[in-house]
Amino acid sequence: MRILHTADWHIGRTLEGRSRFAEHVAFFEELETIIKDEKIDVLLMAGDVFDSVNPPAFAEELFYESVAKISRQYNLPIAIIAGNHDHPERLAAARKIAQTQGIYIVGYPGVEPLQIPVNGDVLQLAALPYPSESRMRSVFTESSEEKQLRDAYNEKIKSIFQRLTHSFKKNHVRMAMSHMFVAGGSASDSERPIEVGGAYTITADAVPENIQYTALGHLHRPQNIRHTKTITRYAGSPLAFSFSESGVTKSVTVVDVKPEDETPSIKEIPLSSGKPLVRWEATHGMSQVKQWLDEKKDTNAWIELSLHMNETPSMEEIQFIRKSHPGIIHIYPIFPEMKERPATTQKNNLPIDELFQKFYEKQTGGAKPDDDLIRLFMEMIEEEGESN
Structure with missing residues (x-):
């Protein structure tokens, strides 16, 4: 059988x-x-x-x-x-x-x-x-x-x-x-x-x-x-x-x-039917990314790009990258003082309530969520876990 x-x-x-x-x-x-x-x-x-x-x-x-x-x-x-x-x-x-x-x-x-x-x-x-x-x-x-x-x-x-x-x-x-x-x-x-x-x-x-x-x-x-x-x-x-x-x-x-x-x-x-998920590490900045785009590297892939730069990339540069490769999902700028992109150093180690507080502050321009709002968010997370 x-x-x-x-x-x-x-x-x-x-x-x-x-x-x-x-x-x-x-x-x-x-x-x-x-x-x-x-x-x-x-x-x-x-x-x-x-x-x-x-x-x-x-x-x-x-x-x-x-x-x-x-x-x-x-x-x-x-x-x-x-x-x-x-x-x-x-x-x-x-x-x-x-x-x-x-x-x-x-x-x-x-x-x-x-x-x-x-x-x-x-x-x-x-x-x-x-x-x-x-x-x-x-x-x-x-x-x-x-x-x-x-x-x-x-x-x-x-x-x-x-x-x-x-x-x-x-x-x-x-x-x-x-x-x-x-x-x-x-x-x-x-x-x-x-x-x-x-x-x-x-x-x-x-x-x-x-x-x-x-x-x-x-x-x-x-x-x-x-x-x-x-x-x-x-x-x-x-x-x-x-x-x-x-x-x-x-x-x-x-x-x-x-x-x-x-x-x-x-x-x-x-299997070969799914698109590969690929991580690009552009240690030489935008010039390296442009070279990869010209070479049509990983054209049939979803891309997570870590972009090493000395200063924040402009909106024009970000738009150029995204238009040149529609499969690019994330762009993480990496600056000289950073050893790795923030998402890997912070996201996986912080408790979920602290992540929510940081997100709330970012979205509201610095306002802090009160205890009732945090408690409501945590209850929603628990209910989602139970329903799944």
């Missing part, structure tokens, strides 16, 4: 206001080519289909049309779970109609595994959508011991996986799929920090042992997780969503597995 593992499509996401729609269209075209060339039997999508719980209409249209086309044209079973960015009910609303076409959509965590017929065999899949405490309420009651929250969460995940896999038979292919943060995974800036780690981290021993492969979503860098009893892997996102992913090769994972093989064969297939 040949299984293609992918995740974290984030359809509808932008990059500082720039649309990524054309790149997502190109990704689905590339995905279809891989399915055809690699003779894929099953497609697993491990969560975060969309970038928000209320995706734009064009994102939903692209998703449903693309998935239906792949399923119909290649007679391919497809299993999809909700990630933390997806609305579980909205994503799974068409599940009954979809399943008649061999498309299995799971919105909320449960304890019934999927049994997917594949060419005369069966894929037993322990499909666990993003298991936040609120989404697991229908499966388990919440722990009242706040200090034991992390351990209680880990035990809940263990218990759910045990219930999902206890009926698995060794004469069928046995897999798990989830959207979560497993300790040991390497995150990037494109995963929102409030959603990674913390109480919603599970340890390697929570991953079930009586399976052959665990397909994960949530982290955007493709990687295997160490210290698990069986192969546990993040497929990564098909597009780079943060400049911290500059230089990271995007890919999908092909898993070759037979019921009797406890260790499947893994192949990583690189």
Whole structure:
């Protein structure tokens, strides 16, 4: 059985206001080519289909049309779970109609595994959508011991996986799929920090042992997780969503597995549909930038430019750069007294309330937010984290 593992499509996401729609269209075209060339039997999508719980209409249209086309044209079973960015009910609303076409959509965590017929065999899949405490309420009651929250969460995940896999038979292919943060995974800036780690981290021993492969979503860098009893892997996102992913090769994972093989064969297939995110370091100032622009360097890339200068660049220079390369997203002036651009030295280390105060002062010309306004902002941040 040949299984293609992918995740974290984030359809509808932008990059500082720039649309990524054309790149997502190109990704689905590339995905279809891989399915055809690699003779894929099953497609697993491990969560975060969309970038928000209320995706734009064009994102939903692209998703449903693309998935239906792949399923119909290649007679391919497809299993999809909700990630933390997806609305579980909205994503799974068409599940009954979809399943008649061999498309299995799971919105909320449960304890019934999927049994997917594949060419005369069966894929037993322990499909666990993003298991936040609120989404697991229908499966388990919440722990009242706040200090034991992390351990209680880990035990809940263990218990759910045990219930999902206890009926698995060794004469069928046995897999798990989830959207979560497993300790040991390497995150990037494109995963929102409030959603990674913390109480919603599970340890390697929570991953079930009586399976052959665990397909994960949530982290955007493709990687295997160490210290698990069986192969546990993040497929990564098909597009780079943060400049911290500059230089990271995007890919999908092909898993070759037979019921009797406890260790499947893994192949990583690189993707080329997404534009690369590139960092330019112009240590020789505007002359170097103009040379790169004349050379048409990285014409099909999104650019973060660090521009070394002795004085602040003029508006004419900034406009010239942006008009010459529409893919330039950020321009960070670097002056001799600065060792690196301020964003890397300040942004990641300051508490969020201090960042808000600095932003407010800048926007208002020096006025300081009062305590009530800061408290309201922090409440909004917490509500956003809970809704995601």
